[in-house]
Amino acid sequence: xxxxxxxxxxxxxxxxxxxxxxxxxxxxxxxxxxxxxxxxxxxxxxxxxxxxxxxxxxxxxxxxxxxxxxxxxxxxxxxxxxxxxxxxxxxxxxxxxxxxxxxxxxxxxxxxxxxxxxxxxxxxxxxxxxxxxxxxxxxxxxxxxxxxxxxxxxxxxxxxxxxxxxxxxxxxxxxxxxxxxxxxxxxxxxxxxxxxxxxxxxxxxxxxxxxxxxxxxxxxxxxxxxxxxxxxxxxxxxxxxxxxxxxxxxxxxxxxxxxxxxxxxxxxxxxxxxxxxxxxxxxxxxxxxxxxxxxxxxxxxxxxxxxxxxxxxxxxxxxxxxxx
Amino acid sequence: xxxxxxxxxxxxxxxxxxxxxxxxxxxxxxxxxxxxxxxxxxxxxxxxxxxxxxxxxxxxxxxxxxxxxxxxxxxxxxxxxxxxxxxxxxxxxxxxxxxxxxxxxxxxxxxxxxxxxxxxxxxxxxxxxxxxxxxxxxxxxxxxxxxxxxxxxxxxxxxxxxxxxxxxxxxxxxxxxxxxxxxxxxxxxxxxxxxxxxxxxxxxxxxxxxxxxxxxxxxxxxxxxxxxxxxxxxxxxxxxxxxxxxxxxxxxxxxxxxxxxxxxxxxxxxxxxxxxxxxxxxxxxxxxxxxxxxxxxxxxxxxxxxxxxxxxxxxxxxxxxxxxxxxxxxxxxx
Amino acid sequence: xxxxxxxxxxxxxxxxxxxxxxxxxxxxxxxxxxxxxxxxxxxxxxxxxxxxxxxxxxxxxxxxxxxxxxxxxxxxxxxxxxxxxxxxxxxxxxxxxxxxxxxxxxxxxxxxxxxxxxxxxxxxxxxxxxxxxxxxxxxxxxxxxxxxxxxxxxxxxxxxxxxxxxxxxxxxxxxxxxxxxxxxxxxxxxxxxxxxxxxxxxxxxxxxxxxxxxxxxxxxxxxxxxxxxxxxxxxxxxxxxxxxxxxxxxxxxxxxxxxxxxxxxxxxxxxxxxxxxxxxxxxxxxxxxxxxxxxxxxxxxxxxxxxxxxxxxxxxxx
Numbered sequence: 001x002x003x004x005x006x007x008x009x010x011x012x013x014x015x016x017x018x019x020x021x022x023x024x025x026x027x028x029x030x031x032x033x034x035x036x037x038x039x040x041x042x043x044x045x046x047x048x049x050x051x052x053x054x055x056x057x058x059x060x061x062x063x064x065x066x067x068x069x070x071x072x073x074x075x076x077x078x079x080x081x082x083x084x085x086x087x088x089x090x091x092x093x094x095x096x097x098x099x100x101x102x103x104x105x106x107x108x109x110x111x112x113x114x115x116x117x118x119x120x121x122x123x124x125x126x127x128x129x130x131x132x133x134x135x136x137x138x139x140x141x142x143x144x145x146x147x148x149x150x151x152x153x154x155x156x157x158x159x160x161x162x163x164x165x166x167x168x169x170x171x172x173x174x175x176x177x178x179x180x181x182x183x184x185x186x187x188x189x190x191x192x193x194x195x196x197x198x199x200x201x202x203x204x205x206x207x208x209x210x211x212x213x214x215x216x217x218x219x220x221x222x223x224x225x226x227x228x229x230x231x232x233x234x235x236x237x238x239x240x241x242x243x244x245x246x247x248x249x250x251x252x253x254x255x256x257x258x259x260x261x262x263x264x265x266x267x268x269x270x271x272x273x274x275x276x277x278x279x280x281x282x283x284x285x286x287x288x289x290x291x292x293x294x295x296x297x298x299x300x301x302x303x304x305x306x307x308x309x310x311x312x313x314x315x316x317x318x319x320x321x322x323x324x
Numbered sequence: 325x326x327x328x329x330x331x332x333x334x335x336x337x338x339x340x341x342x343x344x345x346x347x348x349x350x351x352x353x354x355x356x357x358x359x360x361x362x363x364x365x366x367x368x369x370x371x372x373x374x375x376x377x378x379x380x381x382x383x384x385x386x387x388x389x390x391x392x393x394x395x396x397x398x399x400x401x402x403x404x405x406x407x408x409x410x411x412x413x414x415x416x417x418x419x420x421x422x423x424x425x426x427x428x429x430x431x432x433x434x435x436x437x438x439x440x441x442x443x444x445x446x447x448x449x450x451x452x453x454x455x456x457x458x459x460x461x462x463x464x465x466x467x468x469x470x471x472x473x474x475x476x477x478x479x480x481x482x483x484x485x486x487x488x489x490x491x492x493x494x495x496x497x498x499x500x501x502x503x504x505x506x507x508x509x510x511x512x513x514x515x516x517x518x519x520x521x522x523x524x525x526x527x528x529x530x531x532x533x534x535x536x537x538x539x540x541x542x543x544x545x546x547x548x549x550x551x552x553x554x555x556x557x558x559x560x561x562x563x564x565x566x567x568x569x570x571x572x573x574x575x576x577x578x579x580x581x582x583x584x585x586x587x588x589x590x591x592x593x594x595x596x597x598x599x600x601x602x603x604x605x606x607x608x609x610x611x612x613x614x615x616x617x618x619x620x621x622x623x624x625x626x627x628x629x630x631x632x633x634x635x636x637x638x639x640x641x642x643x644x645x646x647x648x649x650x651x652x653x654x655x656x657x658x
Numbered sequence: 659x660x661x662x663x664x665x666x667x668x669x670x671x672x673x674x675x676x677x678x679x680x681x682x683x684x685x686x687x688x689x690x691x692x693x694x695x696x697x698x699x700x701x702x703x704x705x706x707x708x709x710x711x712x713x714x715x716x717x718x719x720x721x722x723x724x725x726x727x728x729x730x731x732x733x734x735x736x737x738x739x740x741x742x743x744x745x746x747x748x749x750x751x752x753x754x755x756x757x758x759x760x761x762x763x764x765x766x767x768x769x770x771x772x773x774x775x776x777x778x779x780x781x782x783x784x785x786x787x788x789x790x791x792x793x794x795x796x797x798x799x800x801x802x803x804x805x806x807x808x809x810x811x812x813x814x815x816x817x818x819x820x821x822x823x824x825x826x827x828x829x830x831x832x833x834x835x836x837x838x839x840x841x842x843x844x845x846x847x848x849x850x851x852x853x854x855x856x857x858x859x860x861x862x863x864x865x866x867x868x869x870x871x872x873x874x875x876x877x878x879x880x881x882x883x884x885x886x887x888x889x890x891x892x893x894x895x896x897x898x899x900x901x902x903x904x905x906x907x908x909x910x911x912x913x914x915x916x917x918x919x920x921x922x923x924x925x926x927x928x929x930x931x932x933x934x935x936x937x938x939x940x941x942x943x944x945x946x947x948x949x950x951x952x953x954x955x956x957x958x959x960x961x962x963x964x965x966x967x968x969x970x971x972x973x974x975x976x
Contacts (some may be wrong), residue, residue, distance in 0.1 A: 064966045213595050271491050
């Protein structure tokens with residue numbers, strides 16, 4: 001079964017002026033099957049949001065993109081805006097970070113969903129209003145609330161409305177960028193349950209972008225961990241926690257507190273590298289607790305590892321390598 | 325409670341209310357004044373070397389409680405004692421010398437520091453305000469010492485830096501340095517790490533833990549139960565202006581007695597994918613603090629509420645271990 | 659130049675200092691409009707200040723006939739008293755600028771104080787001060803100036819006070835808004851929690867953030883003050899013993915320069931006033947724009963990114 005969505009060696013550069021360039025996304029590849037939930041995890045500055053904006057063609061003027069974005073086998077990035085636009089919202093929809101604060105305050109929530117339907121010619125007039133109502137119902141909001149304004153909704157309900165808007169054109173892929181970050185834990189649980197239900201009931205494929213590891217652990221089947229613009233490890237979520245193949249993955253989990261676990265979380269010293277200069281060797285080396293000589297000279301490549309996932313770390317090559 | 329002498333902070337029946345602005349017309353028309361019942365009778369105490377985490381969702385009153393304890397907001401009722409002294413109604417002028425001994429750090433490391441002041445100036449400012457440290461040289465030494473204690477070493481490397489040159493974690497450490505330079509007894513930490521990257525949080529929390537072991541009493545506000553579970557000695561769970569459960573963190577997390585606590589703990593996602601417990605998701609969201617339900621304030625959303633819950637407003641009483649309290653009529657079974 | 663900083667345990671690299679100091683100078687360097695405005699203002703300012711030294715002729719010397727035509731010796735001709743126009747313009751600019759700056763100073767002091775107090779203390783203070791501001795705002799400028807000048811008498815001092823009293827409201831509002839926003843910043847709250855006095859907070863934390871905006875507002879106010887003075891002088895309410903640019907225009911107007919066709923007696927002074935006001939507006943406007951915290955939204959507009967062919971695979975290309 002060919003994947004629904006596939007990213008092949010996606011690169012994004014930002015032109016900083018005066019000859020400088022920021023290489024924000026450095027060759028990201030991932031694939032998503034129908035109904036699958038893939039988590040894209042990483043901390044601030046790792047490039048995860050830029051990656052999804054890149055795949056949707058929503059980058060600013062000073063950005064340049066390379067690589068392929070295959071939707072059902074077709075490269076939609078190749079023709080630039082012309083080839084992406086027909087698919088935006090219709091096949092690939094996104095709930096942006098802080099979407100709940102991006103609703104137009106002077107229009108009713110229902111009318112904003114109707115607008116999405118009409119702009120994409122999915123429906124108009126009475127039919128559009130009816131569909132908007134049923135979309136609201138499917139995210140747990142009574143249809144008649146569509147006549148209210150965003151400020152009359154709570155944060156959680158606004159997020160649901162943003163999800164309803166994203167689903168307006170019945171896409172096959174939903175990208176959610178930090179959908180629960182600003183929400184209380186109980187509301188977060190409600191939204192995650194909603195996303196879970198939508199994936200199950202509508203066969204929606206979900207690309208969940210977040211820094212919150214536990215959310216990914218609970219909602220996603222597979223995940224890709226990003227660091228310094230590239231994917232350093234990817235695979236089944238279970239394997240990432242129980243048998244990590246990249247030190248960053250292991251240390252990131254170790255830094256995440258758990259309610260019932262024993263042991264105290266430990267932070268990772270240092271900070272991510274600057275992406276506006278070429279890097280020698282492994283980008284994680286300065287912070288890694290198991291680096292050795294080869295790590296300084298040779299940049300590791302994402303390769304298949306035992307257990308079915310992929311990881312970019314020299315430690316996976318020869319288990320008996322000498323430590324520096 | 326406190327292991328050595330009297331508690332650093334003792335709060336009894338604290339009540340804080342805000343009037344909702346009526347405007348000129350509303351006031352003239354004598355519309356009834358409506359209030360936001362932010363804090364409705366909160367009691368707890370905090371001893372030396374203890375870290376108490378106040379947890380709850382937004383609107384539960386935890387931030388208001390923390391700010392009132394420092395008299396940054398004035399309470400409408402109740403009593404606040406700092407190291408045995410009643411500071412509930414003390415006028416702000418008289419509070420100034422006390423401010424040396426109780427400090428606060430805020431959530432946003434990017435806004436906590438004045439962008440125009442160097443690290444040295446920021447950490448020195450409390451000393452200047454309170455006339456501590458004696459001479460310029462004396463102050464410099466205290467600044468140096470504070471930076472060392474927050475692990476920004478060597479301090480010389482940081483003294484002349486501006487905030488925009490530092491990472492989030494470093495800025496938060498500078499804010500902590502500025503708050504400990506006067507040697508306070510109490511530190512209120514309002515969501516100290518929620519705006520920091522995960523890989524950096526443990527470092528800052530570990531620092532707070534070391535300061536705690538050196539004798540500092542810390543009141544930490546957080547919405548993150550996992551952080552509270554791992555770093556706090558005691559946890560107090562707040563809902564709609566009241567503490568509904570309180571006790572040693574291991575007991576509150578391991579054996580919750582209040583239905584709200586149980587529900588809250590069940591929806592906290594675990595980092596272990598194999599740990600997918602059945603979350604008990606409550607419907608709706610917490611009601612606003614203007615119209616508090618009668619009886620138990622949690623009963624409209626409580627999954628195990630009985631008819632009595634609509635009438636009885638339960639007090640915080642022993643439920644479980646000796647120091648484990650819960651405000652629920654169904655939790656009283658020892 | 660990069661600087662290495664210590665995150666406990668490791669070094670990280672940080673970008674070199676890009677301080678916000680000298681935002682005024684930076685704006686002038688970066689924006690053509692600001693540079694233009696600043697340039698013109700400097701020239702006019704210098705010409706006015708150095709008038710006693712630079713002026714080609716004496717201010718009271720009749721060097722030719724009434725409304726003498728422009729010539730090589732007198733590039734802008736002569737006025738109704740036979741006095742060289744260039745000289746008149748330079749001396750006139752002095753008074754115009756003096757009144758402009760002085761009135762602006764009065765306005766800044768009142769407006770800045772009111773705005774600061776209202777914004778910082780809030781509550782009743784704010785309400786009262788803002789009501790007062792509203793009353794002053796509503797008063798129509800020119801009629802009031804006419805009435806006051808007519809009753810109080812047209813001396814330079816009175817003019818300065820009157821203009822200052824009319825202009826402070828704009829400043830007060832702008833400063834109040836800025837002070838309110840700065841006051842809510844976390845580091846100000848921290849300073850209060852530390853026990854800092856109001857004076858310290860205002861001087862150390864609030865004013866430095868407000869100062870750049872105050873400068874921008876000052877420049878814009880100067881433009882209005884000069885306009886007001888010119889208008890007053892033109893209406894004959896200016897100080898009769900002083901020559902300002904408005905007075906030059908008024909004189910020419912009264913002495914029938916238009917019907918005589920002596921455009922050089924009216925147009926140059928008017929143009930100079932207009933140019934000065936324009937320069938102030940350009941400079942002040944550019945400063946205000948530079949200081950406005952603009953929402954740096956990544957423009958998610960489509961069709962703007964560029965495609966780049968991928969050369970080889972990432973492992974060897976980079």
